[in-house]
Structure formats: structure tokens, C-alpha cells
Amino acid sequence: MVATRNVGRLKEREFQILMARCNVTPAGQALIRSVREGDPVSAPRADRERGNVTGLYPSTLMHVGVQIASVIPELALFMELDNRAKHPDLLEYWRRPTTIHNVVVLKADGSRATKTVRSPRVLCLQRDRVYFLDVIADEQMLESEAKGHNLYKQLPNGSWISPAVAEALVPFGIGYEVWPCSRFGKRYAANLSYLSSAFRPGAEPPDPVKVKDLVSRVVAEGVVYRRQLVAENVDPDLIKFALAHQLVFFPLADEDLTSVEMCRLYGDEATYLHHRDQRQADGAGPPLSIHTVLPKTGQNISWNGEDWLVANAGTSFTITHKNGTFQELDRVHVQRLCDAQTWKFAVEPETTLVNLSPQRLAEAAEKLEILGMPVGQRFWKSGPRQGKEVSIATFNRMKALVAKAEAAGTSKLLALANGYDNCGGQQRHDSEEMAVWRESLDEDYKQNHRPHYASCYGRYLNRCRAANIVPVSETTARKRLALEDKAVIVEARSGNFMAYEYGHFVPRDKVNRLVKGRIPWEVAHVDHAKIEVVVRSCITGELLNREMWRTVLRDACSFRVIALVVFFGPPSYVALYRLILDCVRRWGQLPQYIVSDRGLDFLARQFEAALADVGVCKLNRPAKKPRAGQVAESGNRKDDNNIISNLPGNKLNIENFRKLCEGFRPEDNEVLSLGTIRVLLERVYFEVEPKHITSRTNGETLEDFEARLLREAGTSHIPKVQYTNQLRLRCMPMVDGRSGNRIVTKQGSIECHNLEYFSPVLLQPNMEGKSVRVHYDPDNVAHVFIWLKHDGGWVECFCNQYEVLSQFTPVELDEYTAYLTEKGAAGKVAKRRNRAMAYAEVLSEAKSSTVLVHMHEAARENAHGLPGFTLINGTPTVDLPGGPEWWEQSEDNDTAEEVAEEASEVQDEDDDIPVYS
Numbered sequence: 030m031v032a033t034r035n036v037g038r039l040k041e042r043e044f045q046i047l048m049a050r051c052n053v054t055p056a057g058q059a060l061i062r063s064v065r066e067g068d069p070v071s072a073p074r075a076d077r078e079r080g081n082v083t084g085l086y087p088s089t090l091m092h093v094g095v096q097i098a099s100v101i102p103e104l105a106l107f108m109e110l111d112n113r114a115k116h117p118d119l120l121e122y123w124r125r126p127t128t129i130h131n132v133v134v135l136k137a138d139g140s141r142a143t144k145t146v147r148s149p150r151v152l153c154l155q156r157d158r159v160y161f162l163d164v165i166a167d168e169q170m171l172e173s174e175a176k177g178h179n180l181y182k183q184l185p186n187g188s189w190i191s192p193a194v195a196e197a198l199v200p201f202g203i204g205y206e207v208w209p210c211s212r213f214g215k216r217y218a219a220n221l222s223y224l225s226s227a228f229r230p231g232a233e234p235p236d237p238v239k240v241k242d243l244v245s246r247v248v249a250e251g252v253v254y255r256r257q258l259v260a261e262n263v264d265p266d267l268i269k270f271a272l273a274h275q276l277v278f279f280p281l282a283d284e285d286l287t288s289v290e291m292c293r294l295y296g297d298e299a300t301y302l303h304h305r306d307q308r309q310a311d312g313a314g315p316p317l318s319i320h321t322v323l324p325k326t327g328q329n330i331s332w333n334g335e336d337w338l339v340a341n342a343g344t345s346f347t348i349t350h351k352n353g354t355f356q357e358l359d360r361v362h363v364q365r366l367c368d369a370q371t372w373k374f375a376v377e378p379e380t381t382l383v384n385l386s387p388q389r390l391a392e393a394a395e396k397l398e399i400l401g402m403p404v405g406q407r408f409w410k411s412g413p414r415q416g417k418e419v420s421i422a423t424f425n426r427m428k429a430l431v432a433k434a435e436a437a438g439t440s441k442l443l444a445l446a447n448g449y450d451n452c453g454g455q456q457r458h459d460s461e462e463m464a465v466w467r468e469s470l471d472e473d474y475k476q477n478h479r480p481h482y483a484s485c486y487g488r489y490l491n492r493c494r495a496a497n498i499v500p501v502s503e504t505t506a507r508k509r510l511a512l513e514d515k516a517v518i519v520e521a522r523s524g525n526f527m528a529y530e531y532g533h534f535v536p537r538d539k540v541n542r543l544v545k546g547r548i549p550w551e552v553a554h555v556d557h558a559k560i561e562v563v564v565r566s567c568i569t570g571e572l573l574n575r576e577m578w579r580t581v582l583r584d585a586c587s588f589r590v591i592a593l594v595v596f597f598g599p600p601s602y603v604a605l606y607r608l609i610l611d612c613v614r615r616w617g618q619l620p621q622y623i624v625s626d627r628g629l630d631f632l633a634r635q636f637e638a639a640l641a642d643v644g645v646c647k648l649n650r651p652a653k654k655p656r657a658g659q660v661a662e663s664g665n666r667k668d669d670n671n672i673i674s675n676l677p678g679n680k681l682n683i684e685n686f687r688k689l690c691e692g693f694r695p696e697d698n699e700v701l702s703l704g705t706i707r708v709l710l711e712r713v714y715f716e717v718e719p720k721h722i723t724s725r726t727n728g729e730t731l732e733d734f735e736a737r738l739l740r741e742a743g744t745s746h747i748p749k750v751q752y753t754n755q756l757r758l759r760c761m762p763m764v765d766g767r768s769g770n771r772i773v774t775k776q777g778s779i780e781c782h783n784l785e786y787f788s789p790v791l792l793q794p795n796m797e798g799k800s801v802r803v804h805y806d807p808d809n810v811a812h813v814f815i816w817l818k819h820d821g822g823w824v825e826c827f828c829n830q831y832e833v834l835s836q837f838t839p840v841e842l843d844e845y846t847a848y849l850t851e852k853g854a855a856g857k858v859a860k861r862r863n864r865a866m867a868y869a870e871v872l873s874e875a876k877s878s879t880v881l882v883h884m885h886e887a888a889r890e891n892a893h894g895l896p897g898f899t900l901i902n903g904t905p906t907v908d909l910p911g912g913p914e915w916w917e918q919s920e921d922n923d924t925a926e927e928v929a930e931e932a933s934e935v936q937d938e939d940d941d942i943p944v945y946s
Contacts, residue, residue: 038065038091039120039154047120051159057201061159064125064152082657084648087641089228094641095124100648102164102210105218106150112221113228114274118156127152129161132197137177147194149205160204165189167209181207214282219547222621223286226746227273229644235267240276243267247277248296252304255292265743268294287547289741309421310404322376322437323360323367330374332366376438393445396427462499465492466509474510485510546585546660548742549735553591553620554650555582555608555631556661557600558669562676564702573597577703579710580604581668582612584620585660587735588725590714591616595707602633603807606760609639613750615715621746624648626658639759644748672713677701758814758823761804770800771815779803779815779826782839786813786826793820811835 039047048058085094086104089111097103109115110122127149134142149161170181170189179192195205226232234240243263247253258268271277271294272286278295279286286292295301324330326342340355341347346363349355358366366372392412399407399419407419427445434444469492474485486506493500501509546552560577575597582592592612594604612619623640625631627649637647650657719732726734750756763769764781771779777792778785781803790796801815811834812827828834 047154047156047159051157051202053159053202054200057159057198057203060127060201060203061152061154064123064127065121067125082648082651084646085637085641086646087644089225089230090119091121091123094638101218102208102213103150104646105213105221106162106164106208108218108221108225110151110153111225111228112273116155119153120156121154122162123152124150125152127161129194129197132180132193134193135179142176142178147191147197153206158204159202160206161194161198162206162208164208164210164212167211170207170209212282216285217282220279220281220286222551223548223742223746224269224273226621227270229745229748232745235264235270239264239267240271243271244276247271247294251296251300253294255294256289258294259289259741265741266745269743269745285547287742306404323363324372324374328374330372332372376436389446390442392447393442396445397431397441399424400427400431461496462493462501465489465496465498466501468492548738548746549584549586549589550591550618550620550739550744550747552585552622552624553582554585554624554658554661554664555580555605556626556658556665557604557628558665560595560673560706561669562673562701562706564706577706578604580608581661581665582608582620582623583660583664585624586725586738587731588660588664588723589719589731589735590664591620593707593710593714595703595710597703600628600630602630602636603762605630605633605636606639606762607807609760610752610757613752613756617751618747618749619643619645621748622646622648624650624657624660626650626661627652635763642759643750643756668710672710676706676709757806758804761806761814764803764805764813769802769804771803773797773799773801779813781805781813782810784810784828784834786828788815788824788826790817790820790824791815791826805839808838809835810837810839 048061053061082098082100082104084097084104086097086107087093088095088107095107097107107122107124110119129147129149132145132147134145136142147163149163151162153160153162165181170183173180174183180194182190182192184190189207189209191205191207194207198205243258255268259265272279278297278301279292280301284292293304295304323346324339324342326339328339328342330337330339330348332348335350337348337350339346340349344360346358346360347355348358363372395410399409407424409415409417409419430444431441434441466489469485469489473488486503489506490500557578557580560579562577564573564577576599577595577597578600580594580596580600581590583590592608592615594607594611596604596607609619619640623645625647630636631649640647720730722728723731723734729737764771771781773779773791773796774785775797776785776787777789777796778787779791779801780786782805801817804814804816806812806814810828811831812825815824815826816822817824
């Protein structure tokens with residue numbers, strides 16, 4: 030039932046066998062090796078004009094992160110290649126820059142048209158063939174075919190081939206396959222994303238008996254609604270498994286899998302086509318958008334058997350009774366009364382004064398005649414689309430117009446009439462006018478060093494008069510020039526904003542349903558927001574003149590906050606690592622997609638790699654598209670208005686500031702600290718909001734709304750992540766400076782944070798003078814981790830006096846050192862290794878002092894910390910390293926039950942110990 034295939038890179042012996050089986054020439058093998066062993070493609074850039082979505086997709090087949098530059102077609106393409114049911118024989122696919130030279134394009138008569146190059150998108154290695162795969166826009170291929178060239182040809186079954194590129198690849202023994210962009214429909218990418226969790230490593234298949242029973246039922250009944258299966262408590266992950274492995278049929282490009290009410294499972298494709306045609310013949314389709322007809326001023330209505338007069342009809346309605354009483358109702362209330370037919374009145378048609386030409390009347394009559402024709406006989410009888418079939422969308426649109434006219438009591442012909450000849454000078458424009466316009470544009474407008482409307486339109490009129498051609502109006506000319514301005518900008522910037530080194534950019538994501546979030550925990554948006562509140566220091570009690578920010582991870586479907594970090598200082602990637610840890614610590618899982626803006630901290634390579642390692646796809650929302658960031662921006666604005674603005678000492682704009690008493694200052698009213706604000710936000714986000722109704726839940730509480738959707742759609746799409754030491758290692762940032770690298774000294778150590786860290790591994794002869802990548806622990810300054818790719822991976826290095834210094838984070842140590850220097854208790858030390866001993870002596874003497882405890886609390890606020898990672902008064906709040914051997918022992922003994930117990934203990938201890946993050 031489950032398709033099996035080789036996963037990851039092929040070994041050399043397997044690669045040679047595959048090349049021999051596919052008859053790849055030596056030149057082709059050299060080309061394939063250069064692709065497989067070459068450098069990965071560089072990160073795609075964002076284009077401000079096209080507004081594309083970039084990101085990093087974790088491939089389940091290749092076990093690497095693949096850079097993408099759009100949701101459709103790139104993300105959809107890679108998700109389809111990872112689909113084992115659709116491509117069971119696919120062994121590898123490589124997205125590397127490759128150029129195919131000597132592509133000779135021929136005309137229809139066999140003569141040579143041009144010679145070009147092609148840069149395919151992906152190299153695919155299957156069990157029986159090796160080929161390049163490319164995705165081309167339909168318009169580009171149709172244009173080439175219309176010219177009679179052999180670059181792209183459409184087969185009778187609707188698929189496309191490229192004879193010219195295939196001929197150029199014959200000497201290599203490599204094939205070529207091209208897919209049109211229309212292959213990925215509006216819902217195709219979102220449906221593939223929903224099914225991709227079935228092929229995730231470690232996914233457990235359902236009971237084969239239950240799968241067989243479900244498939245047998247669908248085949249026997251032909252059509253089964255998903256809502257029936259949900260009502261019968263059928264496991265949604267079982268339904269997903271049957272759909273992902275194509276055991277039952279579903280039109281992935283046409284319908285939405287997550288829509289429980291509209292989703293239907295079919296026995297095969299023929300059953301789907303028959304059922305679709307039958308529903309269309311019966312008039313099924315999207316609901317008609319008919320606006321409620323409201324009474325007008327001066328009209329009589331009947332309400333509960335009594336007569337009323339509409340004295341005013343506008344944004345609010347005023348109605349009067351004959352006994353002298355009156356009522357004022359808002360427009361929404363009136364619409365509901367009219368929809369329920371509680372108000373009864375005569376529908377008066379709107380007065381229209383339209384002079385319809387005979388041509389418009391004939392076209393409207395033709396549309397009205399088409400509405401009465403059965404399916405299969407609806408063809409245009411005139412116009413530029415004569416002889417072509419009327420599309421379903423056009424038919425439904427005309428049907429809606431007629432329904433609106435019937436509801437409003439207006440003419441059907443007037444509703445169906447075209448409006449193209451209802452304006453303008455009613456003068457026929459010559460077809461040669463555009464040639465004159467282009468000539469004036471090229472010679473008068475673009476040649477001017479400061480192009481303007483006035484420098485072009487006058488000369489355009491003179492050219493039209495000389496050629497005896499009717500010119501366009503000034504409004505039309507201004508609109509044309511506005512479009513030309515945009516085109517000139519795109520043309521001028523094409524060299525700076527290209528996403529690839531070759532070819533044209535991928536098409537814009539016109540319908541991006543994926544990043545909006547259809548089910549909980551599918552898509553989450555992350556963003557920073559400034560907290561405009563003045564806080565006091567918990568040590569000195571003085572006002573802190575420092576910026577305070579919060580980083581929030583918000584679910585796009587339920588609008589629920591699932592992770593939070595509050596910190597001092599500007600936003601940084603350290604806060605993002607803390608956000609990942611906070612989400613995993615609370616829920617044991619992460620969203621399937623995380624969407625962010627294009628800030629430098631969000632574009633950090635380690636942040637994207639850390640998410641890809643746990644199976645999360647990182648997407649960067651398009652530039653200059655406000656709706657793309659609506660989830661994060663509107664949520665932060667809501668919190669500012671409802672929470673932050675009500676805190677004592679807030680610095681947000683006060684609307685009625687004139688009503689405040691003289692001499693009022695927000696700073697004088699400040700009694701909060703950063704830790705108090707964090708606790709308050711956590712209570713609002715994780716305790717109060719989930720138990721209340723929101724505008725998105727339609728009468729349900731947020732918890733019930735999320736639980737219902739997950740019962741219907743399943744939870745297998747959510748990446749499950751355990752809170753382990755390996756996750757903390759992934760989220761440890763690199764040390765500052767030198768790109769995170771340090772040089773190994775002859776003592777077998779590395780130097781950072783004004784300390785020296787030792788490890789026996791660094792004493793090996795070949796390690797001295799070697800540059801290594803160093804990651805520091807934000808919770809413990811006494812150890813760091815270095816990455817040795819060829820010497821065992823991660824290596825932990827410890828400083829002297831580990832037991833004492835392990836109480837401090839790096840920021841805590843800096844804060845406490847400044848405090849001791851001010852008091853004269855610490856001086857300069859010559860060598861770094863002795864500095865650890867000096868720190869230990871001073872800290873041991875002050876270990877029980879209250880200043881040290883308060884310094885822990887204050888420094889933890891600066892360090893983006895989570896509650897309970899360091900020692901307070903010598904008591905660990907979570908299980909932290911007690912010695913150099915702790916990491917190896919605890920990693921072997923960690924289980925899911927122990928993690929859950931530790932989380933509950935942390936919650937209990939947080940109530941007793943004031944910890945700030």
C-alpha cells in the first residue's frame with residue numbers, strides 16, 4: 030500500500046548503476062555530477078514590484094532545506110516531488126543552477142529561428158530515467174506555439190513538450206520535461222501541504238483494516254461527503270492517509286480539502302466528472318451575492334400588522350407611527366428585519382436613465398438566451414469569443430446578475446448589458462492610433478530626460494492630426510503614461526531585483542491561500558512590537574530609560590498567541606531562538622509554517638536552519654503587500670489598544686490629554702517592571718483569551734473552536750518537537766564577532782566572553798590554530814559549544830570554576846561585573862584563565878547576598894530569558910548541567926514523561942519564585 034523508494038543521496042555504486050540503466054553518456058554523467066556536487070543555489074531575492082514569497086522548505090526526500098522564491102509554483106513543485114504516491118520512483122531531485130546551451134529553435138517550415146539557452150528548475154533522478162524538469166508560464170508557451178516554433182508544443186491530451194530543448198540534451202542522454210503553471214491550481218499548493226505530513230519521517234500509518242474499510246465504502250457508494258465521516262467519528266488522519274496515497278480520488282486543484290462541508294471523496298476520476306456535471310446541470314454552484322433591498326424615504330411598511338412610515342432612510346432609519354411615536358434603527362438591524370421578511374413593503378424599482386444601443390441590447394438578449402441553455406450547448410454566438418464555450422464562472426456571474434435584478438425589480442436586459450459604449454465621445458478610434466501613440470512615446474516621452482505628460486500629449490495630438498486619426502482623451506493618455514512609468518521602473522531595476530541569475534522571474538502568487546491559515550497550527554506569523562511603557566528597575570527602583578519589546582508568535586487561523594518573549598533592547602535573533610524554545614516548552618510542537626517579514630533578524634541563516642531541522646517551513650511575506658502581514662500587525666495593534674495602553678505608565682498617544690490634571694506625567698504613575706508585564710501578557714494570552722469568544726470563532730470559545738477544527742482536520746500536520754538538549758543546542762546563538770569563529774590556542778582552549786574554555790578534544794595535535802564555530806549558552810556562561818564537523822560534531826568546552834560561574838548567564842556576568850567594579854570588589858586580571866578564578870572568589874563571597882538574587886532577576890530581563898533557567902540562591906529551577914558529564918548522561922535518560930513532569934514542576938515553582946524574562 031505504501032510506496033517505497035530510496036531516500037537521500039545515492040551512493041557511488043548506486044549512482045553508476047543508475048547511469049548505466051538510463052543510458053546516460055559520459056558527458057551527461059559529468060553534467061549530473063557537477064549538479065549533484067556543486068554549490069547550492071543562492072537564496073532567492075525578494076522583488077518589490079512582484080511581491081513574491083521567499084523561504085526555506087525542508088524536503089522530506091532530500092533531507093535538506095530548499096530555497097524557494099514563491100508559493101506557486103516553487104513550493105507546490107517541491108511538495109509534489111516529495112509526494113511518494115505521485116512520484117514513487119523518484120530517487121533524488123536537485124535544485125542547482127544549470128544552463129543548457131545550443132538550443133536551436135526552428136520555425137514551422139524547418140528554417141532556423143534563433144539559438145538560445147535554457148536553465149531548468151530541477152534535475153530529477155528516477156529509477157528508470159534522468160531528466161530536467163521545468164515549470165513555464167502558460168502564456169509564454171502559448172505564444173511560442175502560436176509563432177509555429179518548436180520550442181514548446183502542446184499534445185492532444187493537454188500536456189506540453191519541448192522538442193528543441195529535448196534535442197539539445199540528446200548528446201547527454203538526459204530527458205526534458207516541462208509543466209505548465211496552470212498545473213498548480215488555486216488550491217493545489219494548500220492541499221499538497223495538508224497531505225505532505227503523511228510522508229513525513231516517523232509518520233505512523235493507520236490500521237490497514239480501517240483503511241481498507243474506508244476505501245471499500247467510497248468505491249461502493251461512489252461519492253462520500255467528508256462531513257458524514259466526521260459525524261461518524263472517523264479519524265481525520267485516516268482520511269488524509271487515503272487521500273495522500275491516492276487510494277480514493279479527490280480533485281486537488283479544484284476543491285479545498287480542509288472544507289469539511291464541501292469536501293467529497295470519490296471512487297475514481299470518472300465518478301467525480303459525472304458528479305460534477307450532474308451538480309452543474311442541477312444548478313449547484315456558489316451562493317448568489319444578492320444585496321438586501323431596503324425601503325426608501327417616504328415609503329410605507331408593515332411591521333407586525335401595523336403601518337409605519339419611513340421618515341429617513343440612510344445610515345440609520347427613522348420610522349414614524351400614525352399615533353405619533355417614532356423609532357430609530359441602525360442599518361444592520363433594518364437589513365436583518367428585511368431578510369427575515371418581518372418588514373413588508375412594495376419593492377420599487379430604481380429609476381434608471383440609460384440609452385442602450387442596439388448592439389448592447391443584442392448582446393444582453395444573447396446572454397439571457399444562454400442562461401436557458403443546458404450544459405454542453407452554451408456557446409457564444411457573436412463577439413471576439415464566438416464559437417467558444419461559456420465558462421462556468423461567467424455563467425454563474427450572469428446568473429447572479431439576473432437574480433439581483435429580479436430581487437430589485439429592475440430589468441434583466443439592463444443587468445446583462447455591457448457598459449463599454451456607455452461613455453466617451455462615442456467616436457470610433459482607428460486601429461492605427463496605438464501605432465501613433467507608441468511612436469510618440471518612444472520619440473517624445475522616453476527620449477526626454479525628465480518625461481512628463483505635458484512633454485508628450487501635445488506632440489501626440491499633432492501626430493494624430495497629421496495622420497487624420499482620432500486621438501484618445503486626456504484621461505486615457507494619463508492612464509497610459511502612468512502604466513508606462515511603472516514599466517520603466519521595473520525595466521530599470523530588473524538588474525538589481527532579479528531573483529535568479531538566469532531567465533524570467535516566477536509568476537506572482539496571485540492567490541496565496543497557504544499563508545492565511547485554514548486550520549490551527551498550520552500557519553503562524555511572528556513579529557516584534559514595541560511596548561510603550563516606562564518601567565522601573567527591580568534593584569534600584571529608578572526609571573529605566575531603555576526600549577522594551579515583545580516578540581509574538583500568532584496562529585493565523587484562530588488568531589491565538591502560541592508563544593511570547595518580552596525583553597529589553599532592540600529585536601534580535603536571540604529573541605527568536607527564545608521564541609522557539611518557549612513554544613516547544615509550552616506545547617511540545619511548532620506550526621507547520623512560520624511567516625515573517627524581511628527583517629535582518631528573521632533572515633538569519635541559523636534561525637531558518639533551526640526551523641528546517643525540526644520540519645518547519647519558514648516563509649518571508651511579500652514586500653509592499655499589507656494584507657500579507659495582517660495577522661501579525663493587526664494582532665499587535667489590538668494588544669496595544671486593549672492591553673498596553675491600559676498599563677500604568679504607558680507612553681501611547683492619549684486622545685483626551687486635555688482632560689488630564691496639570692503636571693501629569695506617565696512616568697510618575699509607573700509601578701511595573703518588565704517581569705510583571707511579561708506575567709500579565711502571559712495570563713492574557715494563555716489563560717483569559719482562550720476561554721472567551723472572538724470575532725473569528727463564530728460564537729465558540731477560542732479553545733472549543735480550535736479543538737473542533739483539529740477534530741475535523743486532524744493533527745498530523747503539526748510537527749511534534751520534544752524539548753531536549755539537542756533543541757537547545759540548535760537555538761544557541763553564535764558568539765559575537767569574527768562570524769562566530771574563534772582560534773584554538775595551544776593550551777587546548779578558545780577565548781570568548783572574557784573567559785577561557787577548555788576541552789580535551791582541543792588538545793589534539795591538529796587542533797592548534799584551527800578556526801572553529803562557537804555557540805554560547807544564553808543560560809550558562811560557564812560553558813560553550815563548538816562545532817567540529819569531522820571530529821564528532823558538537824563538543825562542550827568548560828571554563829575553570831564551573832560550579833560557581835554556571836549560575837550566571839553571559840549578560841548576568843557582565844551586569845554583575847559592572848556592579849562589583851563600581852563597588853571596588855573586582856579589578857583587572859592579566860590572564861583569562863585566572864579571571865575565572867577571580868570571578869569565582871568574588872561570587873562565592875556574595876553568593877547568599879540579596880543583591881546577587883536581584884541581579885539575577887534584572888539581568889535575566891536583559892537576556893531574553895525564559896522563566897527558570899539559571900540558579901537562584903543555589904536552587905535550580907529546571908534540570909541544568911551540574912558538571913561536564915551532565916549533557917551526555919541527561920540526553921540518554923530524557924523521555925517524554927520526564928519532560929512533562931519537569932514542565933509541571935517549573936509551573937509550580939514559578940508561582941513561588943519571581944522570575945522574569
